[in-house]
Amino acid sequence: MSRFLTRLVVVLTVITGVNYIAWRWLASLNWDAWWIAVPLVIAETYSLIDVMLFGMTVWKLKIRKGAPPPPHDATVDVFITTYNEDLDMVMTTALAAQRIRHPHSTWILDDGARPELKTLAEEHGLGYVTRSEDWTSNLPRHAKAGNLNNALMQTHGEFLLILDADQIPEPDILEKTLGYFNNRRVALVQTPQYFSNVPADDPLGSQAPLFYGPIQQGKDGWNAAFFCGSNAILRREALMQLGLVGYVKETEKSIRRALAASRSAIKQARKSADMETPLVAKVLDEVEEATREAQQELDAGGALSEITYRVRRRVDAAVQTLVMADVEALQADLEEIAAMELAHVGEAGVPVVADDAVQRMSARDWSPLGALESVQAVLDALSVERNDEAQPVMPLATISVTEDMATAMRMHAMGWASVYHHEILAYGLAPEDLKTMLTQRLRWAQGTIQVFLRENPLVQRGLKLGQRLMYFATMWTYLSGYAAVVYFAAPIIYLLLGILPVTSLSWDFFIRFIPFMLVNQLLFAVAGRGIPTWRGQQYSLALFPTWIKACSTAARNVWFGRPLGFAVTPKARQSGGPSWSLIQPQITVSVLLAVAAVVGIIRLANGLAEPLGTLVNVAWVIFDLVVMSILVRAVLYKGYEPAAEAVVLINTERNPDGV
Amino acid sequence: MEFSYEVKDSYAEVKADGRLNMVSAPKLREFVTDVIAGASNRIVVNLENTAFMDSSGLGALIGCLKAARQAGGDLRIAAVQPQVKMVLQLTSMDKVLTAYGSAEEAFSDD
Numbered sequence: 219m220s221r222f223l224t225r226l227v228v229v230l231t232v233i234t235g236v237n238y239i240a241w242r243w244l245a246s247l248n249w250d251a252w253w254i255a256v257p258l259v260i261a262e263t264y265s266l267i268d269v270m271l272f273g274m275t276v277w278k279l280k281i282r283k284g285a286p287p288p289p290h291d292a293t294v295d296v297f298i299t300t301y302n303e304d305l306d307m308v309m310t311t312a313l314a315a316q317r318i319r320h321p322h323s324t325w326i327l328d329d330g331a332r333p334e335l336k337t338l339a340e341e342h343g344l345g346y347v348t349r350s351e352d353w354t355s356n357l358p359r360h361a362k363a364g365n366l367n368n369a370l371m372q373t374h375g376e377f378l379l380i381l382d383a384d385q386i387p388e389p390d391i392l393e394k395t396l397g398y399f400n401n402r403r404v405a406l407v408q409t410p411q412y413f414s415n416v417p418a419d420d421p422l423g424s425q426a427p428l429f430y431g432p433i434q435q436g437k438d439g440w441n442a443a444f445f446c447g448s449n450a451i452l453r454r455e456a457l458m459q460l461g462l463v464g465y466v467k468e469t470e471k472s473i474r475r476a477l478a479a480s481r482s483a484i485k486q487a488r489k490s491a492d493m494e495t496p497l498v499a500k501v502l503d504e505v506e507e508a509t510r511e512a513q514q515e516l517d518a519g520g521a522l523s524e525i526t527y528r529v530r531r532r533v534d535a536a537v538q539t540l541v542m543a544d545v546e547a548l549q550a551d552l553e554e555i556a557a558m559e560l561a562h563v564g565e566a567g568v569p570v571v572a573d574d575a576v577q578r579m580s581a582r583d584w585s586p587l588g589a590l591e592s593v594q595a596v597l598d599a600l601s602v603e604r605n606d607e608a609q610p611v612m613p614l615a616t617i618s619v620t621e622d623m624a625t626a627m628r629m630h631a632m633g634w635a636s637v638y639h640h641e642i643l644a645y646g647l648a649p650e651d652l653k654t655m656l657t658q659r660l661r662w663a664q665g666t667i668q669v670f671l672r673e674n675p676l677v678q679r680g681l682k683l684g685q686r687l688m689y690f691a692t693m694w695t696y697l698s699g700y701a702a703v704v705y706f707a708a709p710i711i712y713l714l715l716g717i718l719p720v721t722s723l724s725w726d727f728f729i730r731f732i733p734f735m736l737v738n739q740l741l742f743a744v745a746g747r748g749i750p751t752w753r754g755q756q757y758s759l760a761l762f763p764t765w766i767k768a769c770s771t772a773a774r775n776v777w778f779g780r781p782l783g784f785a786v787t788p789k790a791r792q793s794g795g796p797s798w799s800l801i802q803p804q805i806t807v808s809v810l811l812a813v814a815a816v817v818g819i820i821r822l823a824n825g826l827a828e829p830l831g832t833l834v835n836v837a838w839v840i841f842d843l844v845v846m847s848i849l850v851r852a853v854l855y856k857g858y859e860p861a862a863e864a865v866v867l868i869n870t871e872r873n874p875d876g877v
Numbered sequence: 878m879e880f881s882y883e884v885k886d887s888y889a890e891v892k893a894d895g896r897l898n899m900v901s902a903p904k905l906r907e908f909v910t911d912v913i914a915g916a917s918n919r920i921v922v923n924l925e926n927t928a929f930m931d932s933s934g935l936g937a938l939i940g941c942l943k944a945a946r947q948a949g950g951d952l953r954i955a956a957v958q959p960q961v962k963m964v965l966q967l968t969s970m971d972k973v974l975t976a977y978g979s980a981e982e983a984f985s986d987d
Binding site: 371372374375376454455458459461462463465466467469470521522523524527531601602603604610611 | 899900903931932935940942946947951969970972975
């Protein structure tokens, strides 16, 4: 019944929505004010697509009845990832993890490599993992994804439970979830992220009941529930498979790129001064021949390991022969000199070039090729060792700061299945100040946009249409910042200047707009089944500067290689007085809205504006201000105060800048 | 899982008998690293009696390949069983490693 009702409201939403937006595009645009009319209709279209994707999500909402009993012999590693969190917090989580009932090994993955934590882990019989010596300082560390990838190489459980340092698990978390893996296709079981240090009114919007509820349940129905970084169980085999596929893909890409670059590198090297030496010229001929052959073999489908091996052997042999010739010439010279100055040589005899000279001089650092950097770079890239990464096999995706979503999408593309288990099985700690919260939201948004730009789900091979749209839906929501700006601008422009983006506010408008608006709200109420969604709606509009910043920084990062962190949330006190500077853009917009409303009413009183337009726009302003009002509470929020118990483990500094 | 090796004229042949999975994979890695250091940097992994391999096993082979290359040699595989062949194809690892019919063939061109 509930499912029928949801679907009915979805259908009504689509009908009323398309009816309204089609009318907006076809019959209502005020072309005289196109500069606001067109952005507004685009923003409204954006919102319609957003709600249609939401409708599609909840269309297949899946309510699971719990997992079958777990296979008793399943081996599990529990990973607790930490970087610089408070040691008490890490240990509380680790000890709770140790108490999980299903047999398992618990590991603290300490990216901070803190000796105190190592000692604590040993005292309590917990596993302790830090980066292996492969992670030298010149190689990318890939933050949490790197931490997990490193640990995967040092452990061997069949399944992995991943917990952030603050997520205290229930003892039955594995018993309740492992059974899903009886289905051999299941690679991931995600459970909700819930925070225990959040008051009922949730001023920072930390709980995400709509996401860890109808949205993930809906995605689950499309086999697209995705990994959210913590409180999830993963199948090692699926992760390793991703790592292997990624390794082959990256290796092939790097070899193709190197071969494509080889021609110009050799040409450039030929122009350089070293060409005076015939030896270098000959080696270059040999390199050119070897790369040409490699290209042919690659095109013929040869195995990468052999292609690269042959290039290396051939170039090494050439270098060696030529160096040998040089050394022999040198030896001959020495002997000649000795013959001429026989009298002076005496007992020592003819000087001899050291035996290992050829080998030494052929080695990379001494080789005549060493001087030709561009050629050497090509030869280095013609390898299967993936020397630009600490490990050739990187199971968790490293294309984004939110490794979780990218990894899940790749799993789905490989044909694996995922499960969303809707039951709180771990309790975490949410940020308790606005600054930390904003930094965290910015990161999530940046990561999502990175994935969107690097591996757009709409064009990923292997994903089903429904899965593509489910991933796309999440990415789409993060574009809301741009729509929000237009939604704030339109009433300000009308109230101040009297410019209306629609041709008229008449019966035609209301008869289309109001049903859509009402059915839209009804959809959230029905799909949400009474869960509070208002906070989430407020923040999706009110954090528009964060969303815009996320989109622009992620785009600059993906397209121009600029670091993401160059525009972090401005510094502000984490404790102490309220930090209004964090929401400066929102304050500016709110003041403009309020001023516009007053001006609009004055204009109306003086007969400069029409009553209906003013009424609609003042109502719109009031709605916008109510939405933004949450930020006032967020700034004034002083952190969680539990009713009676002592404040344990509450630490406002656990999320540092730019992590 | 049982590992053994034998030094031939131009290479060392490593045998991995049994199931090469997430538990035994790190051991293979360790074993081959020792052979590279002690016997030869040219390794043939004979998979004749490897009845089963998972992605962790393949991952260990890549690790071994890297170690052999860094030591100036190479690693090749021979005599793969149908299940292993399937895993190689599934992960597209057959684009990287050629599976030779027998250990003797593996380095015959070099």
